[in-house]
Amino acid sequence: MKTTNWLIRWALGCVIGLGLLGPGPLLANDPPAKKAGPSADPQPLTENDFYQIVKLPIPDGVSLEVGGLAAMPDGRIALCTRRGDVWLVQNPTMESGQPHYKRFAQGLHEPLGLAYKDGALYTCQRGELTKLVDKNGDDVADVYQAIARIPISGNYHEYTYGPLIAPDGSMFVTTNVGFSTPWWLAKSFVPWRGWTLKVHPDGRLEPFATGMRSPCGIGFGPEGEFFYADNQGDWIGSGFVTMVEKGDFAGGNPAGLAWATSPDSPVKLDKKTIEAASSDRPQFELAQAVKELKTPAVWLPHSILGISTSEILAYLPREGAQPGGFGPFEGQLFVGDQGQSKIMRVALEKVKGRYQGVAFLFREGFSSGVLRMEWASDGSMLVGQTNRGWGSTGPQPFALERLKWTGKIPFEMKTVRAMPDGFEAEFTQPVDLATAQNLANYQVTSFIYSYHWRYGSPVINKQKCPVRGVQVSPDGLKARFVVDGLRQHYIHEIMLDGVKSATGQPLLHNTGYYTLNELAEGAKLNIPLAEVTAAPADHQHHPMPSGGAEKVSAKRTTAMPASWGKPEVSVSLGTRPGLVYDQTQLQVQAGSKVKIVFNNVDDMPHNFVLVAPGKANEVGQLALKLGIDGPAMQYVPNSPLVLYHTNMVGPGQSEAIFFTAPDEPGEYMFVCTYPGHAFKMQGIMKVVK
């Protein structure tokens, strides 16, 4: 009976939702066949109830490591692989049987972008923007024409992305910096590395903007502006998306400024000005003095909303596409992530003429690293994937999948808008009034990252922001809440755990990250406000990763137990550049007294976490789930799978730990749980009788 009632309410909710969003597709499927639990609430739905991942078969023997995707007017999809091939895929939506693959071009140098225009395909090889033309209609390129040379030095990290073709026929191309010493430190060895370039139809290169470090993601914004996404690294505390205009120093990595003195450079900024500003303070402080430095429109907090930002795909009205055919998020951006095999959703707004907005997790669970997304002819999203040998949450080395909206509306924060005294969340379905009016269901925490030459950044200046009042709109689709202590330029984590839909569903994703570049103006909410309760003190302090022994637990003993006399096994374990330990096979006797000295000679923090056999990836996943609490917890999850661990050990530091080896023989694993390292940085500690 309950189930039936709920199904009716659910269906009603959907119809209401669709009605409010204007004409939309009819429900593609019946309501989910899940039964309501013993409580009055229905079983929580999952991402898969709303957006389904459909795998496309790939021909045997083909390493389809997708580097670029381009929709063709006839419904086919063209894709290039970083191995150097271009394929045409017929029937990618599998409406009439299996997809059919035809190799269109080969022998290209790591193409990482693809675009279609007027019967030709365009791709960026490392050192060239190339036009591919099939002259005789046999679906094989007969002409490989160099449109423009892109300078390369030969450094392994000099990827080239694009093109993205603008309405005027010019093409945006972005260039990765090279890496020098230490191995991760960006360097622009040749002109226009670390830049956005505009290539004109006559092949002329126009330097457009710099600050780029690893600009894998490029795309158009809501009004056709050029947007790009970057990856965490030196000078870049976390991934982000931002709009780029000519003359911007938009990413913040100064390597490309090596060419700012060139007469062709639209960015007149002294590289030394930036390098001298390296500090533990946030980027926006410097941006107030340096007008070219553009802080991100929207940050994607590291390890929470990805670790290696990739494609930007706008969900805008398209010719031939049914409005709303991919669900209720029109006007927003989808942003991929390679390392965590997932897609984020970014809702932008302009405040005082400048873009800012909120980012949410949208869909997890792809088979490999999400590198490229493109719209298929039926309105679904094609997702091209590769882990590039670096590893990704999705375990496959490559995949081509399609993300399909089921026609059901997930209960989500559709967007969050800045208000002069807080935020307004807009929902995809009406809320349940009782839970939406409960202030305890609103948690806001603000934080930011340091701007410095080191790799990445801890979360700094974290602060709890008390929520003091909430007003729900009469239609139940909006909740405006008053937040104390808003900070301009900061990321505000907005967690609405506990807010339910009128049909009793929890939010599919209950947390958004709003980058508050500008404070909104306008009327404040005139409602009685709750008293401020003291913010918990633990949110003020942010220990940098260190080898210090400030907190020694049962799993981390940094002084030899007095009863030992001396260790029975003493191991010195180090690190090497490229996310590896210097040894990956250790062996100890069961029950023996072990001392491990972990020497981190690398230039980024690492730790040593001994885990149960086969559990390195799982523990790595748990570490990622720590979110913005990760740094303070040394990225070590509180889990029985963790047996012993060091703290995060900074570059050039070391830490010794003492433990008794397990009694049970087996192949235990050790792993570094720093976000992004766990899938690569692993080893085995064999425990023998």
Ligand SMILES: [Cu+2]
């Ligand atoms: Cu590590």
